[in-house]
Amino acid sequence: MSLERRLRDRGRKLLMPYVTGGITDDWTGYLRSFAAAGADAIELGLPFSDPTLDGATIQEASDAALARGATAHGILAEIDGLGLDVPLVASTYYNLVLRDGTSAFCAALRQAGIAGLIVPDLPLEEAGELAEAAAATGIDLVLLASPSTPSPRLYEIARRSRGFVYAVSRMGTTGERAALAESAGALAERIKQVGDLPVLLGFGISTPEQAVEAARRADGVVVGAAIMRRILDGAGPDDVGTYVTALRRALDQESDERR
Amino acid sequence: MSLERRLRDRGRKLLMPYVTGGITDDWTGYLRSFAAAGADAIELGLPFSDPTLDGATIQEASDAALARGATAHGILAEIDGLGLDVPLVASTYYNLVLRDGTSAFCAALRQAGIAGLIVPDLPLEEAGELAEAAAATGIDLVLLASPSTPSPRLYEIARRSRGFVYAVSRMGTTGERAALAESAGALAERIKQVGDLPVLLGFGISTPEQAVEAARRADGVVVGAAIMRRILDGAGPDDVGTYVTALRRALDQESDERR
C-alpha cells in the first residue's frame, strides 16, 4: 500500500515524530515508543555531517550519532525486521545518496522496509534521477516546499512529490511564532490548492497547542527538534513516548471538538 | 687665566672626571672629591631631557637628576662660591642654551665661576653665535671631534675650539675596545697635527689601564659614564674619590715610567 494511502486511511490529523538514527545505543526504542504513542508515520534521520537545512538541534544530534559511529547502512540494518506497523520515512542529505548511487541507495531503503525518502538539499531541478530510481524501487520521494517557494514551483512540487508534501518553514527565531504559524498555515493552503497530497507542516513545533494550531490548516505535523532536544538532554523512549502521546491527544481532541 | 693655560700648567697627563649636576642631594661633594683626587678639570653636566649624543648611563643620570627637580640655574647656584681650585667645564645640549639665549646663558655660567662650555649637539656650522657670546663673556667654548670627522672639518674645529679639543668616540660596543683605542689614538694625533690645543679623549674609559692607554697619544682623558654608573649604583663622594685617585695614580705612574 502506498505511503499516501496509508496516511489517508488514518482519517485523523497526522503526527510524524522524528528521530536521528543511531543517536543512542537503544535508539530503535524511540521508534517503538512513537508507534505506541500513536504516530501515523515516523521520520528517520540518517545523520549527515553537515545538515545545512536543519537547525542547531538536529546538527547536534547528527554530530552525536556520527560520533557514536552511526552510518546509514548500520541504521538500516537495525530497523530491518523491526516489524513496526507505522510507515518509516527516511530523511538525509544528497551526499549520502550519491555515495551509494541513487538506485543502490533506494534499494537499501526498500530492503530495510522504508516507505519514503526526504532529501532537503535536493533542488527540484536535479530531482529527476533520484525520483526515477525511487519510483523504480517503490520508495516515495517526498518533496519540500517553503513559504518563499514561488507558485509555479509550488505547483511542480505538489505534482511531483509522492506520499505527502513536506511544508517547512524555518523562520523560527524567537518571538515571531505567531507570524510563523500564519505563514505556515498559508503555505499549507497554497499547496492544497495546487494538488491533493496530504500536507505535513514542520516549523519547530514543540507544544501540543502549537501542534493543534499548525494542524488546523494542514493535514498534520512533523515534530523533530523538540523531540531531539529531549533525547539529547537524556530522555529515554518512555519519556519521549509520553510527550508524543500528549501531542497525539491534543490533535485528536481538537478534531473531536471541531466535529 | 685661560682654561688652556691652566691645563697646560699642570705639566702632566690630564684627567677630567664628569658628574651630572643635581644627581643627588649632596652632589657638590663629588666635585670636592674629584678636586681632592687630583682632577685637572671637571666636566659638569647640566642635565637635559634628551642627551642624544651621550650613552644610556648619562641618559639615566640625566633622567634621575631631572626627576629630583634639578635645573641648570639651580645647579649653577649651588656651585657659586664653592671655591674649587679646579676649573669647571659645563656640558649641556643646545636647547638649554637657546632657552636663555646664548649671551644670558654664558653670563650665568660665568657668574657661577664656570670656565668652559661643551655643547655636543651644536654643529660647527651653527656655532658662530654661541662662540661669540662665549668669547664676549669669557667662557671657553670647547668643540668636539670624532673619528669620522673629515680632515678639513677637523682643522676648522682645532682652529675654533677654545680651552682644549674634546675627542670623542662612541663606537663603544663590547668586544671592540682594542680597535677603539686605536681609532681614538689616531684621532688625537690627527687633531694635534692640525692645531696646538690640548686634546682630551673620551670613549667610555673605565679602568686605569684604559686611561693610561688613551693618554699615550693624547694630552689626557675624560671619564664620565664609568663614574656615573658608580654614582647611580650608590657610590658616595668618598668611594668615587678613591676611584678617581686610582686613575690619577695610573696616569702619573705611566708618565714617570716613560721619563
Add this chain to the structure above:
Amino acid sequence: REVEGAFREARSDPGFRERLETLLALHVGRPTPLTPAPRLSAELGVTLLLKREDLTHTGSHKINNVLGQALLATRMGRTRLIAETGAGMHGVAVATGAALLGLRATVFMGERDVERQALNVFRMRMLGAEVVTVGAGSRTLKDATSEAMRHWVSATEEAYYCVGSVVGPTPYPWMVREFQRVIGDEARGQCAGALASAVPDYVVACVGGGSNAAGTFAGFVDTAARLVGVEAEGGAGASRGRLGVLHGFRSLFLQDEHGQITEAHSIAAGLDYPGVGPEHAYLRDLGRARYVTVSDEEVVGAAVRLARTEGIVPALESAHAIAWVIRAAVAGELPPGATVLITLSGRGDKDMSTLKELV
C-alpha cells in the same frame, strides 16, 4: 534563481559595469600592480611576476567579488548582506561593501576562526557589521556556511546572500568567477607588457574554494600557460576530494567512506574548506589545470622567504602558491628561465599572530 536573472541583466547593463569599474578604481585601487620579484627569481632561476591583490583595499581579492555582489544586491532592492567567512577576509570585504553602499551586514564565522582572526572580527564590527559566532561542528568555515544558509533562508526577502568563493548553487560559482576575472584580465594585459613571451609559462594561484585561482585562470585559460592550483595538504578538495554535494553544489569534497564530509585543516583559515568550486573540478577533469598540495611547513617557509627577499609578507593562503613554485623550481620541475605568474591573493597582516608562534 532570482539572483541569476538579476546577474544576467546587470552584466549586460553598461551602467552597472561602469559603476562597478568606478568602485574598483577609486575605492579598491585597481588595477593592482604586477610586481617583479628579482631577488627570489634569481635565487630560483626562474622569472617570477606577482599579481598584487594584497594591495587592494581591505587587503585581499575578496573585495572584487563583494563589490560586484553588493551592487547587485542594491539593484535587487535588498537592504542587507549575509555572508560566511573563514579567515575573515571575505567578512571584512562584505562589511566594507555594505558600509560603502549603505547596506546592513551579518557575517557568520566559526568559533575557532573568531579566535584565530580576532582582529578581523573587530574590523568587521568597526565597519558596522554584525558578526555571529558559530559554535557547531568543527567551528570553522564549513559550519559558518551552514549556519549562514540557515539564517538566510529565514530572511530571503530583505537579505542577499553574498557568497565569498566560486562555490554554492548556481549562479554563484559562475558569477563569482566573473567578478574575479578582473585579476586574470589585468594580469594578462600586464604580462603582455612585461614578458617577451607575452604569456607566462606557468600561472599559479592558491585554492581553497578557489575564487582567486578561478579569476586568475579565467584570464589565461585560452593561452598555452600551464595553470596550477595549490591547495593545503589538509584541505585538498581538488587534489584528493571525491564527487559529492554540499552547500548546494556538486563538486569535489573531502569525505570519508560513508559520504560524511571531513574537516579540512590548514594553517591558512581561508583554505579550511573541504570542497572546491565546481569549475576547478571541471578544469581538473579536462586536464586544463593541475592541482597540487603543499604542507603547512613549506607555506611558512615560503612566507618568510618572500618577506626577506622581496619585502612582501603574503597571506598564508597566498604563500601556498609561492611554496609550490619554490619546491618545483628547486626540484627542477620548472625549467630554468621559466616565466611564472603568481597571484598574491592577500596580505599577511592577518596571519601575524599565527606566524609569530611558528617562526
Add this chain to the structure above:
Amino acid sequence: REVEGAFREARSDPGFRERLETLLALHVGRPTPLTPAPRLSAELGVTLLLKREDLTHTGSHKINNVLGQALLATRMGRTRLIAETGAGMHGVAVATGAALLGLRATVFMGERDVERQALNVFRMRMLGAEVVTVGAGSRTLKDATSEAMRHWVSATEEAYYCVGSVVGPTPYPWMVREFQRVIGDEARGQCAGALASAVPDYVVACVGGGSNAAGTFAGFVDTAARLVGVEAEGGAGASRGRLGVLHGFRSLFLQDEHGQITEAHSIAAGLDYPGVGPEHAYLRDLGRARYVTVSDEEVVGAAVRLARTEGIVPALESAHAIAWVIRAAVAGELPPGATVLITLSGRGDKDMSTLKELV
C-alpha cells in the same frame, strides 16, 4: 653632509628618478586613488576627497620616503639602514625597503611602542630586520630616535640613517618632503580631474613630525587652497611648541619652562613626537598653513564614522584629519559645499587592538 651631496646628485640623475618611479609603481602601487566619500560628504554638507596612502604597500605613506632613501643608500654604497620608529609603520617600511634592495636593517623602537604595536614588530622581524627595544625615558619615539642616533654614530661607514619624517638635520627635512611630495603632486592632478574648481578649498593632513602633511602641502602650496595640519592635543608641536633644538634640528618643540623637552601623548603612536618638522614651523609663521588640534576622543569617533560611512578604517593618525573636518563642518567653519582634500596617511589595521579597548 655626505647625504646632502648624494641626494642633490641623485635628484638630478634621471636614472635614479626612473628607478624610484618604477619601484613606486610596481611595488608600492602608485598612483594611489583619490576616493570620493559620498556618504560622509552628504552627512557633513561638504565634498570630501580622500587621498589613499592607506592603499600603498605596507599600509602607509612612509614607504614613499623609505624607498627613496633606501635607493640613495645603495647609491652611496651603504649596506645597512638604521631607523627609529614610533607606530612601527616607518619601521615596517624600512624593513620592506631593505629586503627589497638586499640591505640589512636595524630599527629602534621605544619599549611602550613595542608593546602597543606588537604586530608591527613581528612584521619587521618577518622581513628580516633587527628590532632594538629602547627602555630609556618615556620609552616612545623620542627615545627611540635618540638611541638610533647613538647607534648610527658608531656605524656611519656601513650604515645609512633613514629618517622617517620631515625632521632631523639638513638635508633630511627637505629630502623627506621631496620624497613625499608624490602625494601632493598626484592629488593635485587628480583633484583637477575630480573637481570643477580644479583645486580644493581645503587641504587637510595629520601632523606628527609632519611628513604626510609636508608631502601633501607641497602639491598645493602655490594654490589658493587653505592648508590645515591637524595635531594630537597631547603632541601639538606646531600648535603649542616653542622654538628649540632636538635631534639635530631647530623647530617647534613641546618643552617646559626650563627648556626640557616634554613627552608627547597621543592615542596614535605615530603622533607621539614632541616636535614638528621645521617646514611646518615656517609655514605656520608665514601664515600659509594653519595648525589645529583634536582630542583622542574625537579621533576615535572619526575613525568609527569613516568606517561606517565609507568602509575605510583609517589609521588613528589619519583619523586626526577626519576628526577636524567633522568638527569644522559641524561648527559651520567650513562653508556648505566646500571641497576638502584629506590625506589618509595609513590604514587602521595596526590600531585594532587600541580601538578594541575603546569602541
